[in-house]
Amino acid sequence: MLKPLFVSSFLLAAFAVAQNPAVPEPRAGTPIADVGFVREFGTPGAPGSFRARLSRAGAGLAWLQATDHYVSLDAARKTTHGPEDWLLLATSYAGAPGESDHALRLLVDGDSPLGVDPATAEWTAVDIDGGVKFTLPTPSGLVLEKVLRHDPKARGFVVEIALRNESSTVVGNVPMRLLGPALVLPHESSLFGQLAVSIAAATDGTHPVVHPKAGPSQKLELDPKMLSFAGSTNRFFGAFLWPADDAARAAIVDLSADTLPYADDPDSRTHAATVTRMRYGLTLAVPPANAETRIVYGLYLGPKSFRVFETLPEPQRFAPILDVDLTPPCCGVEVPGGRAMAKLLLRLLGWFHDLVGNWGLAIVMLTILVRGLLSPLNYRMQKSMRAYSARMAVLKPKIDALQKKHADDKAALQQAMVALQREHKLIPPLGGCLPIFLTMPIYIGLFTALRTAYDVRQRPFVGWIDDLSRADNLLALPFFPHQLNLLPIVWMVLMAIQTFRQPLPTDPQQRQTMMIMRYMPLVFGVMLYGYASALMVYMVTSMVWTFVESAIIKKKLGPIDPNVAVMAPTPM
Numbered sequence: 001m002l003k004p005l006f007v008s009s010f011l012l013a014a015f016a017v018a019q020n021p022a023v024p025e026p027r028a029g030t031p032i033a034d035v036g037f038v039r040e041f042g043t044p045g046a047p048g049s050f051r052a053r054l055s056r057a058g059a060g061l062a063w064l065q066a067t068d069h070y071v072s073l074d075a076a077r078k079t080t081h082g083p084e085d086w087l088l089l090a091t092s093y094a095g096a097p098g099e100s101d102h103a104l105r106l107l108v109d110g111d112s113p114l115g116v117d118p119a120t121a122e123w124t125a126v127d128i129d130g131g132v133k134f135t136l137p138t139p140s141g142l143v144l145e146k147v148l149r150h151d152p153k154a155r156g157f158v159v160e161i162a163l164r165n166e167s168s169t170v171v172g173n174v175p176m177r178l179l180g181p182a183l184v185l186p187h188e189s190s191l192f193g194q195l196a197v198s199i200a201a202a203t204d205g206t207h208p209v210v211h212p213k214a215g216p217s218q219k220l221e222l223d224p225k226m227l228s229f230a231g232s233t234n235r236f237f238g239a240f241l242w243p244a245d246d247a248a249r250a251a252i253v254d255l256s257a258d259t260l261p262y263a264d265d266p267d268s269r270t271h272a273a274t275v276t277r278m279r280y281g282l283t284l285a286v287p288p289a290n291a292e293t294r295i296v297y298g299l300y301l302g303p304k305s306f307r308v309f310e311t312l313p314e315p316q317r318f319a320p321i322l323d324v325d326l327t328p329p330c331c332g333v334e335v336p337g338g339r340a341m342a343k344l345l346l347r348l349l350g351w352f353h354d355l356v357g358n359w360g361l362a363i364v365m366l367t368i369l370v371r372g373l374l375s376p377l378n379y380r381m382q383k384s385m386r387a388y389s390a391r392m393a394v395l396k397p398k399i400d401a402l403q404k405k406h407a408d409d410k411a412a413l414q415q416a417m418v419a420l421q422r423e424h425k426l427i428p429p430l431g432g433c434l435p436i437f438l439t440m441p442i443y444i445g446l447f448t449a450l451r452t453a454y455d456v457r458q459r460p461f462v463g464w465i466d467d468l469s470r471a472d473n474l475l476a477l478p479f480f481p482h483q484l485n486l487l488p489i490v491w492m493v494l495m496a497i498q499t500f501r502q503p504l505p506t507d508p509q510q511r512q513t514m515m516i517m518r519y520m521p522l523v524f525g526v527m528l529y530g531y532a533s534a535l536m537v538y539m540v541t542s543m544v545w546t547f548v549e550s551a552i553i554k555k556k557l558g559p560i561d562p563n564v565a566v567m568a569p570t571p572m
Contacts, residue, residue, distance in 0.1 A: 026127035060102025115139035141168030198257035341445030360461025487536035492525035
């Protein structure tokens with residue numbers, strides 16, 4: 001597994017921890033003297049609690065830890081926790097080394113009527129109940145105010161931006177851009193598919209706009225007046241801003257996304273790691289004298305999960321996020337029904353977990369349910385195939401004669417074969433492929449669901465499988481691939497045994513194809529070697545079911561005739 005590390009950001013957080021070994025309890029109304037300071041929001045361990053480093057320089061967010069999540073399973077198991085255990089969720093870093101784009105800064109393009117650059121100026125700051133208020137008087141007589149207030153019920157913050165007119169003659173509007181947070185890419189994000197994206201969704205429920213293309217400040221094609229939310233994601237978490245009212249929505253004039261290389265990724269030569277962040281274009285109307293213009297936004301910083309979203313004040317707002325995540329990745333083409341299947345499987349998985357209290361066991365139960373439902377259909381398919389084989393065996397002499405007669409004319413042989421089957425009213429049991437067509441959407445749906453399933457993050461199963469969102473990693477190896485993942489190897493062995501147990505067709509061409517197919521378990525095993533153990537638990541359980549089911553069917557119906565494949569008519 002490739003492991004992109006956000007080294008500089010994590011060291012920045014560690015440095016901040018060293019400089020702030022204990023964060024004092026702030027008192028409301030107390031001015032903040034330090035340019036950079038750390039604050040805790042909520043009680044560590046409680047849902048929606050955070051620890052953040054803020055800066056009066058630009059009134060920005062340098063980094064943010066989710067104190068209800070942990071960097072590892074070992075950290076989560078500690079009886080007491082400190083800053084070194086909490087998950088670094090968002091940082092200011094995104095782009096070339098040395099760049100310090102603190103999130104939530106207000107940027108100006110070109111000349112500004114304010115007479116000062118709010119992104120670099122030192123704001124005054126005071127502690128308020130549950131947050132911090134920044135204020136910036138400007139030479140123009142306008143005063144900027146930014147309030148960051150903790151909102152644990154919404155798992156984030158309320159962000160207020162105000163423009164107050166104290167003595168200004170400026171008229172018109174003040175254009176600015178609000179820089180969104182850049183989410184950290186932990187090593188667990190190195191999986192198939194685009195997992196770090198910028199996303200925006202409309203209030204009319206249309207499919208959200210996703211921007212995974214690399215490049216700075218590329219505009220998203222979505223009407224800002226229809227905005228429901230917009231932000232960035234990684235594999236398990238999201239950072240999304242949404243307007244609290246119509247005035248806040250009307251203030252947004254455009255949305256642009258930065259998707260930049262993961263500069264500190266040591267594996268960047270072999271893994272196209274990127275980070276994303278959103279820029280929100282704002283226009284604030286200059287108010288009359290002694291009045292203000294104030295806009296209010298919500299900022300969500302938390303997991304992407306149906307179960308978490310259901311605890312929010314507006315459970316359906318962020319549903320489009322999972323619509324994007326649950327779109328099966330298949331060469332850029334959406335698999336029909338894959339998203340609906342992934343949603344259904346996630347719901348069933350959650351129900352099984354609530355029943356037994358273990359996500360790994362829930363995956364096993366879900367696999368048994370799915371394969372059990374398909375077993376009657378598979379049995380009828382096997383039975384029809386054997387019946388078809390028996391009838392075709394009677395025609396074997398005639399088929400051999402046709403093959404000899406038309407040995408040099410494949411088209412004529414195919415026509416003669418079709419005519420023979422029509423004469424004897426023998427139609428191949430096309431329903432035999434139906435279990436495969438039903439199983440593949442389920443497999444793709446589960447693959448898609450588990451690749452971004454927050455619920456299995458840092459969830460143990462049994463023995464050495466202590467995190468279902470990562471490879472099972474039985475042993476560390478001093479050579480490539482650097483870790484021994486047992487589950488993919490078990491699956492490869494079981495799949496190979498099952499494949500070699502199937503009889504080879506008597507037809508030379510079909511026999512050669514079958515010989516090549518016997519090496520497919522090795523190919524797929526290598527492809528999925530570093531994948532999440534949650535998926536491998538499903539695949540191993542499914543393969544064990546196949547062994548048992550095949551043995552029962554063989555005992556009841558007898559072995560498969562190796563001549564069936566060659567005697568079936570070849571499609572045009």
